[in-house]
Amino acid sequence: MQLRYSDDEHFPAWRIAFLQYAIAATFLVLLIGYWRLQIAHHRQYLDLAERNRIRNLPVIAPRGRILDREGRILTDNFPAFSVLLMRESAATLTPARVGGIARGLRLEPADLQRLVERTAKLPRFQPVVLKQSATMEDIAFVESHRVEYPDLDLLQVQQRAYPQQAIAAAVLGYVGEVPEEMIAKAGSPYRPGDVVGKSGIERSYNTLLSGRDGMRRVIVNSRGQEIGSMTTINALPGNDLRLTIDLNLQMTAEAALGDRSGAVVALDPRNGEVLAMVSHPSFDPNDFARRIDYDTWRQLSSDPQKPLMNKAIQAHLAPGSVFKIITGTAALETGTIKTDYTLNCAGLVNIYGHTYHDWVFNKGKGHGSVDFHRAIVHSCDVYFYTLGKLLGIEKLAFFAKRLGLGGRTGIDLPAEDPGLIPSPEWVRKTFHRQWWAGETISVAIGQGAVAATPLQLAYVMGGITSGGAFRRPHLAFHDQLLALGLEPDDDSSRQFPLNENTVEAVCRGMWGVVNEGGTGAGAYEPGLDIAGKTGTAQVVSAELQASARKHEFKNNAWFVGYSPSTKPEIVVSALVMQGDHSTVAVPIARDVIRAYLDKKAARKPPPGQLQMQVRVLSQVMRTETQTAQEAAR
């Protein structure tokens, strides 16, 4: 290659000059562009820059704790992390980014996309909870992807903890994410991801338990890392709530029912305080405090034994022979019979052209000569069939309702079942037919369409034995609610005064059930003043039961006991579903009553329960120390 200096073909000089002018012109355009940003729109961009540095983080208010009547912790909180989506800078999240976040946090991309769309209309300074109770992996994901996903952040929250696990779970209920329809309601204080009570006490006293979230304004860099704090609006913690539940009695009742399906309710009839409430099988509310996984949820909700149902207030079952105290009370109160009314029980009776069997008929005998007292003691069906016939359905239904059945007791728990007392009016409305006279006979012994909950039976028993003073059952102390500025439901007693003689006769009969070798003899214990009434309720009609496989249609076992046998302080209603015979329910109520009396006498738990209660107490004390430490900090 030969290159020369001078004899080149020269290009015109204007070409380079043109380039120079073009460059100068371009620079002028650039300068104008910078002038517009830096001078003309300076204020606007300064605002944006300021906002870039400040992030509003909610300070989650801890929910109030739930305590038993002696201040022992039933429900507590422990610190956990939630993954937040900060939305100040994110106008839209592209599907790809949503997918990336979903993979990282192991969420369903479709769910996450929905959440993002649903929250798009919220004010931009409000972060959205993407995932509660983040695992170590989730936390690591957020921390290590600050660059890719600067809009993710972690928030320390107080997660619900139930130190007693499944104990009293049905009463306490569980918490979960606020449902969409609650957020959508006008004036709703809730934001997506907020935690609310979903069932039990957590739900009925949600406003009391939940505090008010605070807000922290922090300076962050673009990776979302906090580098300073500005102002803090402190969170207002929720109120602690003391329940009427006695943890010792609760534990005793839980243990007494064991792994059988059923319920136990212990009530103080003098004031309506619920001392214990058990529903088995149960669930662990801790599973819900973390976002419950689908498998656990499906297992719980599809279990035929319905662990999520509070059977103490939701089991809609025939009360069986327990109902006889209502039939008996009605017969005496209306003067239909006197206590000396006697008949001969041959094991069966023919009424209205139909043969009704006594429960002892299978044993090939009758009760023989029975008066009112013996009829209750031995739960003679024929006697109460006859009373039913004499009373008629209208009077029977009237008394059943006045004595506490066929309507909600009004306990401070959500979704109480009202039970059912059939009447001619009811069959007309429901089945569009006339009342069959024979139905009255079934109702008289608590069968047929009669349905009640364990709580209702305890309520009925407490009311009748207290001479007709019905106290609304409740779990929260009236005074405490008043002190917290709530207006609790009226707790004063509903009076349905009963004749002293009636009450005495019925109570004496129930004393005999336990103490005179009656159907509840299993509850007899020297030194304990226990009375009560048993019930063995058919789940289906007797004919069907005989033809069906026995196990599936076993009878429900009931026992409603109380102590002392006059002017009771405690009523315990025990239900063992498919327990076959009432005798299996009797010891449950006895155990709870004994624990109550022992505790009252000695102010210490009986020796048999000691071991279990030491375990409980050690858990309680541990959490109490933790709380004390937190308070000190």
Next chain:
Amino acid sequence: MRKSVRLRDSDWSLLALSLVIAAIGITEIYSTTFHTVLAGQFHRQIYWVLLGTVLALVVSRLDYHFIVEQTPWLYGLCVLGLVALLVAGPSIAGARRWVPVGGLTFQVSELAKLVIILTVAAYFAERQVKFVTWKDFAKLGALVGLPAVLVALEPDLGTALTFFPIVAAGFFLAGVRARQVAALTLLGALMLPVGWHFLKPYQRERLISYVHPSQDTQGSSYQGNQSKIAIGSGGFWGKGVGNGTQSRLGFVPVSHADFIFAAFAEEQGFVGTLTALLLYLALLLRLLDGAQTAGDRTGAFLLVGFAAVLFFQIAVNIGMMIGFFPITGIPLPLMSQGGSSALFIFLGLGLAMSVNMRRFVN
């Protein structure tokens, strides 16, 4: 008939302007990184600038004809290097752009720019015509197109695009007819859909967000929006060195490298912007003045090629900060942190000085 030149004939103004700009850049690198893990970066940049200055002085002593004579094998080496990089190069952050050399990484495509400048100059030194022909377009197009495609495959579309102004300026200087420009423009327009097909998803996203900047404020245009906020919030006087919250808090991405001008404009305000633009303008005009008075075609084409690529990078980089262009990975000459880029510029400056020193024709 090569001339002997003395040091006092050197064009000091080019080097002085460059060093002033580089000093501004180093200050800004310090300001945006001193609080981070990259705190030591500005030291490295000082070493690169010092090394570059020495190299520039060495190159300026060489006769540029001698350098242009080396073009054929330099070109071959460059293409081989790019191919080797694609085949065996280490993948860093998803791209094969860098060659590790003793603890440092080196960007081959930066030196390829220099080879392209030499190639264009060498081509037109030979082709002495009033107007270029279609054959010239085909030949030179193929010569430059090969390394350009190789760089684009790395993928480094930004650097591949910087080859274009070198060639375009070369043709313009050599003489093109209006109909040739029209035909090429049409061809380019027709090729656009094809080019779109070859773009990576992130590159498409950048183009889309360039057209609709408000649609996605977190993804691609996030960077653009954040740099606009940085620049706009700087105002007239700026926030002062080390006070640029946007860049210090990391809202402006890579504020010490590709986005350094946003950080600079935030901290020094419009006054700083104006100063920097005037310095760059002076440098570019000075280079083209040199082309006007160059001793021969070779020298003129070298200077115009170098000025063209500098101008392209400056305009695109400074322009993309305020949304004039889509975001591409094109560093700002002399200011952005980076050794390869600094070496390229100072080698180019050396070449320019070599031309200027030999401008007097006897």
